[in-house]
Amino acid sequence: MRVLIAEDEPTLAEHIADGLRDAGMAVDVAPDGADALAKVGVNAYDVLVLDRDLPVLHGDDVCRALAGRADAPLIIMLTAFVELADRLDGLAMGADDYLGKPFAFDELVLRVRALGRRGRSQSALLRRDSIEMDTLRRAVWRDGRVIRLTAKEFAVLEALMVSDGAVVSTEDLLERVWDENTDPFTNTVRVTMNRLRRKLGDPAVIETLVGAGYRLP
Secondary structure, rough: OOOEEEEOOOHHHHHHHHHHHHOOOEEEEEEOOOHHHHHHOOOOOEEEEOOOOOOOOOHHHHHHHHOOOOOOEEEEEEEEOOOHHHHHHHHHHOEEEEEEEEOOOHHHHHHHHHHHHOOOOOOOOEEEEEEEEEOOOOOEEEOOEEEEEOHHHHHHHHHHHHHOOOOOOOHHHHHHHOOOOOOOOOOOOHHHHHHHHHOOOOOOOOOEEEOOOOEEE
């Protein structure tokens, strides 16, 4: 899952970003509304964590600009404006969820994951061949055996499983699993894929299609 955080307070923005990365998400940060809107125009985000009181372009204007766009991420407003009227305003202008500051970080993670699944119409429990994945519990089994994965390995496997047998290219994986600071010429996808294959064990289930990408048949 790829997430954009639009937050002008640097310490809070990095705290949220680090926590979501630890939860296995690819995260970018925008310090103002104009930058957030520009990043959404370039990258395919699943969820936008949006502060309302942003400089340059107000968070409300970002929300209105994205409302109704087919390529727009789902939006969770994260803001100090917590009165009922504020929440109703935020939802009316196009936000999909609303969480007031201060907030419990575990709740934010769950809400972001729920929006990501909703955007992909995805169940929390995925099955493909002999592999089962619970995206809420962050757990994977193969033939009933627990497979312990790192956050990136889990995210790569999830991307393959939700593709429903379609080929997922290296570029797609970089877009979905890593953030905008990742070197597009890096071999990080290949290295992560090799580790994932070793952990899943034999017989091999991830196919490599030379020049195209990877898939779970």
